[in-house]
Amino acid sequence: MKTSTALHIVSGKGGTGKTSVAGALAMSLAKAGSKVLLCEVEGRQGFAQLFETEPLPYEERLMARSEDGGEVYVLAIDPEAALLEYLQMYYRLGRVGRLLDKFGIIDFATTIAPGVRDVLLTGKVYEAARRRVGGARSDFVYDAVVVDAPPTGRIGRFLGVNDDVAGLAKVGPIKSQSESIMTMMRAPQTSVHLVTILEEMPVQETLDGIRELEGDGIKVGSVIVNMVRPPLLSAETMAAMESGDLDEAAVSAVLDSVSLPAGAASGLLEGGRAHIERQELQNEQHNVLESSGARLLTLPRIAGGVDVAALGELAPFLKELA
Template sequence: MSSTALHVVTGKGGTGKTTVAVALALALAGRGQRVLVCEVEGRQGIAQLLDVAPLPYEERRVASGLDGGEVFALAIDAESALLEYLDMFYRLGRAGKALDKFGVIDFATTIAPGVRDVLLTGKVYEIARRRGEKKDTGPQYDAIVIDAPPTGRITRFLNVSTEVAGLAKVGPIRRQSDAVTAMMRSGSTRVHLVTVLEEMPVQETLDGIADLESAELPVGHVIVNLVRGGLLDAATAAAVTDGTLDAAAVGAVLESAGLDATAGATLVAEGQGHLERQALQAAQRALLTDSPAQTAELPLLDGVDLGSLLDLAGRLREQGVA
């Protein structure tokens, strides 16, 4: 029987992690396929991107996939997950809700962050195990995408069995964490790291790859986001670099066109800055190329709407991420 493919998307803040997670969900949703994209940080980033109402603690259809599938979304919060967990394993029902009113649930998930992660990932685990309407139809979702915590916390978030080892050696929480860890390490799971071509995000990505491999968690693609395309051809770039194309030369061209010649200095400075950024991108790209993970690239966009998300989805599919 087929299993649900799990794609975990992480990345340093500001790299566009949520945008990539939604685009990946759109890419994975083929004809007749159902994909769920989950967020676990309470930011409602998915709802904002897709311009829909804030997501509740239930699965909601939010978009059509790249070629006709369905994309559902879910915002998972630890408090709701714990209430569901208490009812599922201990049949507490209303008693669990009473604990919530007294602040016990918030207290438990705050002092034991490992338990919080078990609850968040445990909800994904339960959905992944859920069958379709007929017993022989396999999982309800063909794939699940998690908009996960940042790179610096991703290994602890996924490696929940180790994180709760000192808190629960037996019982339902321990069994749940072991089952979640087994799912995260399975052949149907991939952890994708989103970065931009800047020094700090690239270094954090490389450190994240090493941490994931050390914890035996499966690394997927490094998705390089917000890539700036080159604006100058080779000849123009060489002329700006060696000074052949200077402010005076540019100013003369502007003047001949009836424009302000003094803008020549500004244009040359912007050209030099652009070439410096391109050189920085090339240097950081080389570091990623030397890493063990496959890479994919997405361009810098003027804005993000459903059309541009579908464009990114197509690019992810073309590059083998989906």
């Protein structure tokens, strides 16, 4: 029974892994048996790349199926197509819409003001999250909608654009639709997740993002700490390096005892020190995030980057969100 559709909005600093995390989250939800719609809104064809398919048209495509009957559909939301669809749906302007398109008016409307794009994009997400299989009391089509959303710098405006519209329109269907969208953005079944890596700038941007969104009445569900490097050295080894007990002579002796070139010792120690330094920086940033009180979920760094197989590896780390 799909008596509600969960909405997961994935944002974060550019390049921290929003597209990968949105994909992994969709897989994780499907593994739990859900029917999921994974949407992208930036016209970048990120999911076509990730799932190694041709560019996706404006159409919900089945991309993956889990053993438990869960499914991931993918949709690249295009604001121009969304506007045509909207005109057709609400005003039955199919032919007129195509004519407007021919004269470049649709293009004009969707590029002239970034706000208009955001209204159309969030409008389509709203439509998918509210779609039912039949009449008003029937089940929802999707258990969950996952959005690969704009980065933190633009997420407040993207999610809040309908507040502005509701404020502009005095009465009528546009006002009520934009109010309904804002209600959905602030509803308990909606969560905004911010992806970050454990470096100073993205962590700061995450904290700013939490503050901005919460100021707009939108709650951040969790911070997804991505590309975390696991510690490779034991606490004893680190202590021995720090105290100087594990010096070049000691490492050379060990290398020599297993017939490896003793000359590699200084390079190994150098690598070890760099690793410890990176771990310390990671820990520092982890503490900063923890002090913000946000719920943290950690994803490991996958060697070689994220492809379809890696999505399956990352999915279990997100199952708390299912």
